[in-house]
Amino acid sequence: MKRVTATAVWEIEGTEVTLKYRKECPEEVMTKKIIAYREVLLSKAYLQDNTSLCEAFHFFGGIAFVALGMTLETDFKECFTHYAREFAKEWAESAKCLKSKFIGYEYVFQTMLRHSETPTNYNFKYILDGVSKDNDFKVIIEQVFMEYWSKIMLDKMKNNQSVSDITARVGDARVSRYFMSIPMETKKYLKGLAQSYTNNREIITKRSLSDFIFGNGGDSTFLGVDEEFHALFLSTVNEEFESQKIKFVAENRLQFKKDKWKLYQLDGATLKYLTVDFTIVISSTLKQELKQFLKFRYSRGFRTSDRNPLYLLQIANMIHTISPDIMFFADVDITDAKALQLKLENDVSQVQMMNYISMCNLLFDFLISDDNVSKFPKPQSNPFRSLKMVNAHKYNENTPYIPDAVLAKLEEHVDELSPMEIRMFKIFVSTGMRAKEVAYLKEDCLSDGRYDERYILKYTPYKVLNARRKLGLGEYHQIYVNQEVKELIEAQINDSEELRNHSGLPYIFLYQNKGRRICLPNTGNYSAKINKLIQKHNICDESGTPWNFSTRQCRKTLVVKMIENNATVTELVYQLGHLNHSTAMKYYADVKSMKLAELNTEFYQKQFGLLLSNKQLVDFSEEERKQLYVDFRLSKRRVEFGYCVRKNCEGACSYQNKTMHCVSCPNLCTGAQYLPYWSELLKSQQEVVNALKEAYRKEKIKDYQNFAEYILENRKLLAYQNIVKAIKEASDECDI
Known part of the structure; x- marks a missing residue:
């Protein structure tokens, strides 16, 4: 042109x-x-x-x-x-x-x-x-790339395989688009994968499914994901999970025929499970009897947190080890029961041993009863009933109350938590409710009371729910709360409205992390967050020990405050939702003795310069404490480098014939005036241990830690170290 x-x-x-x-x-x-x-x-x-x-x-x-x-x-x-x-x-x-x-x-x-x-x-x-x-x-x-890779993906999808190798080549976002180029096949693929979770009785989650498909660590909301695919992915997971919540619980009974049970329980919006693995039981006949017992126990309802019955799997193996000739539990006699008790005393703690023996009693009571419909021989009696746990109550650690200084610091820093966690903490402290009772509060839990600025809070006391039903009581307990608690609950009701509408659940303490499903708070994780806060700000009790928080302490703390304000036992029973006065009376006695013990501990420390703990004095009555003071003044309780606080009624001293005598006795109280003697003993014992090590070195012996002589001398060394350290820390001296 x-x-x-x-x-x-x-x-x-x-x-x-x-x-x-x-x-x-x-x-x-x-x-x-x-x-x-x-x-x-x-x-x-x-x-x-x-x-x-x-x-x-x-x-x-x-x-x-x-x-x-x-x-x-x-x-x-x-x-x-x-x-x-x-x-x-x-x-x-x-x-x-x-x-x-x-x-x-x-x-x-x-x-x-x-x-x-x-x-x-x-x-x-x-x-x-x-x-x-x-x-x-x-x-x-x-x-073109979509056409090429979609064909390869299609072959994998037909076999329900992961496409993570393709994702690694072309990226998550492209693969999600490639999926939607073949929408019908993708829908079938996702449904098949979701169904495989159900067939394996495995809870489906967005994280696990996304990780299987893409190999991306479970990120189902990755940048650039195709919106249609994401919507299809979410709907598939949610539909399958809703089906699982019904199916898994209903099919628990089918697990009883297998050697490995996976029993599910619906907990609010989520599923929890308990695994019982019978394959670890050596004896096939004992295994079948345990199956009968656990089937009877779990078919009538269970809590996934109740794992004590699983001790019986270990018990069966211990019994088989003690006496391989035992084929049935009916063959177990008092001698075998005693042998088991001795083994437990060496292998586990006192508290664990009591739990083991308790489960053995329940097992044999079932085997003897008419509820046992198996064809195995029935025991004639329960050999474990003759085993007595002496002073078993002493091994149960009472829940401590939160000291005022610790509580004040917690309230000072609790604002660093999320709004929901702050509200839960304040409700715990104000009402003394149990963790599950707070976590499961419903949107209709508040109503007006008959008094000004007092409102009725109703909740389900799950711990005593079965007992309430047997007594013909309602499923809700009601307490009065003040204006502050009412406002906290109303704020949580408003904040959780959208989540309640979306999930169809009535509970107000709902939350949803990014990419996760809506769920109720885990009280164990909640306590862990409080303890992280304590660790961050170094919140300690009066002895300088970092406080270890649990939600149960809030209940005990409220009891202490009520008793200090002259609350009656009846008022405690009402506030705590107890069904009788016995537990409240125990609380009342515990708090009174703790307060008296604290005063006496401080008193003895000032009078005699001795280190006494609350545990050493908590069992003493007021009259016994007065007598203890007289004995100290007259040196009647003087022992090696200190004084003995053993109660006279306890009989002969069990530590008298032991190698280390008083040094390892929990009844010994000593003080700074004895520090030079303890330091000398520590120095001398260190030389003994060093000499032993040198002798082993010359003989080229390396595995001496299990030698009886080394264990004995090293145990003495540790005992002396602990006493010297305790005295120095109490006297604000440098660490050893």
Whole structure:
């Protein structure tokens, strides 16, 4: 059409194309070259050989090559698509991974114009600068990659396999889009995977399913995820989980025929489970009897937190080890029971031993009863009933109350927690409710009371719920709360409204972490968060020991405050929701004795310079404490480097014949005036232990830690170290 300096403008089927002007290539020659290039595109000769394309590219130049090709837009894009497929195949056979948002079109042109005889040295990054529809080429490449990888994905999907290897190559976002290129197959695939969780009695979660499919660590909300896929993914998980909540609980009974049970319990909006593995039981006959007992126990309702019955699996193996001839529990006699008790005394703590023996009693009571319908021999009696746990109550640690200083610091820093956690803490402290009772408060829990600024709070006392039903009482207990507690609960009701509507649950303490399902607070995790706060701010009791918080302490703390304010036992019973006065009376006695013990501890420390703990004095009555003071004054209780606080009624001293005597006795109280003597003993004992180690070294003995003589001497050393350390810490001296 015209010439502009070194260029010539051509009109090709209504499209203007600017080409280089060359004197040596008149119009007739250029016309033939253009027609030849167009003929290659129209005839698709490039499918057999790309030589003609390469010749046209070298003759016209990169931008003109594309401009001329776009005069036959459909055919040129077909050509580009063909080489995009070639590039996708070559790339897939390599070990490369896509990292950019778009796949570079320049790689396709490199593939298109690669020729062994006419190598191309060109920056293809700018080859589309003259094309207004350059985005179309990016779409073509993405579409080609989708077609290529979708076929591979489809084969995996048919076999319910993970596509994580593909995700590692092309990325999570692309794979999610590839899924939606085959929506029906994807829906079937997700449903099949979800069903496999149910078939395996495994709780389905977004995290676990996402991690299996993509191998991305369980992030189902990754950047760039296809919205349609994400919606389908979430609906599949939620639908399957709703089905599991019904199915898993209903099918618990089917587990009783297996050797490994997985029993589910619905806990609010979530499922919890208890695993019972009978495969660890050596004796097949004892295993079957245990199955009968646990089936009887768990088929009538259970709590996943109640794991004491699982001790029986270990008990069965211990009995088999003690007497391999025992085939049935009916063969166990008093001698075997005593042997088991001795083994437990050596292997486990006193509290654990009592739990083990308690479960043995329950097992044998069942085996003797008519509830045992098995064909195995029935025991004639329960041999474990003759085993007496002396002073068993002393091994139960009473829940401490929170000292005022600790509580004040907690209230000072509790604002660092989330609003829901702050409200829970204040409700615990104000009402003395149990953890589950607070966590399961419902939206209709508040109502007006008959007194000004006093409101009725109703809740379900789950711990005594069965007992209440047997007594014909209602399932709710009601207490009065003040204006502050009412406002806290109302604020939580408002904040949780959306979550309640979405989940259909009536509970107000609901929360949802990003990418997780709606759930109720875990009280164990809640206590852990409070303890992290305590650790962060170094909140300690009066002795300087970091406080260890549990929600039960709030209940005891409220009791202490009520008693200090002259509350009656009846008022305690009402506030705490007890069904009789016995527990409240025990609380009353505990608090009174603790307060008296604290006063006497401080008194004795000032009078005699001795280190006494609350535990040493808590069992003493007021009269006995007075007598103890007289004995101390008259030196009647003087022992080696201190005084003995053993109660006279306890009989002969059990530590008298032991190797270390008073040093290991919990009834010994000593003080700073005895520190030089204890330090000398410590020094002397350290020399004894060092001498033993040196003798072992000379004899080239390395495993001496289990030698009786070393254990005995090292135990003495540790005992002396503990006493010296305790005296120094109490006297504000440096650590040893």
